[in-house]
Amino acid sequence: MDEEIIKSDDIKEEESKESSSEVSADEKKIPxxxxxxxxxxxxxxxxxxxxxxxxxxxxxxxxxxxxxSLAEACIVHGLDADxxxxxxxxxxxxxxxxx
Numbered sequence: 001m002d003e004e005i006i007k008s009d010d011i012k013e014e015e016s017k018e019s020s021s022e023v024s025a026d027e028k029k030i031p032x033x034x035x036x037x038x039x040x041x042x043x044x045x046x047x048x049x050x051x052x053x054x055x056x057x058x059x060x061x062x063x064x065x066x067x068x069s070l071a072e073a074c075i076v077h078g079l080d081a082d083x084x085x086x087x088x089x090x091x092x093x094x095x096x097x098x099x
Contacts, residue, residue, distance in 0.1 A: 031094040034081040038073055039066035041088075051091050055084055 014046055032041055032048070038060055039047055047058065052060050056077050059065065074081040089095070 016058065029094065031084055032070065032088045032092070034071040034074070034085050035069055037066065038068055038070060041070060045088075045092055045094075048088055048092065051088055055079060 027044055027069065030044055032045065038052070038057075040050075042060065049060055057065075057073055060073075068076075070084065071081040077097055
């Protein structure tokens, strides 16, 4: 009986790990690109929310933001995507990627 309980706990723990949206230390080093979805950017770098709002993207938590790339959001808000990427990566201390 104890063995069954242990196995059950192990399965629950493994399922919890799989469904977790925690970001690894390596993922936190991933620089932002204009092709990334806003939702993914916020998952990798939650602190980017304040930065995105500071450049005029006030509705970053709306449903469309989950599906919209940073480039698309920049078009909607009349911003240059490359400038926003450079700003975000600079403020977050991330290495930039040549695009």
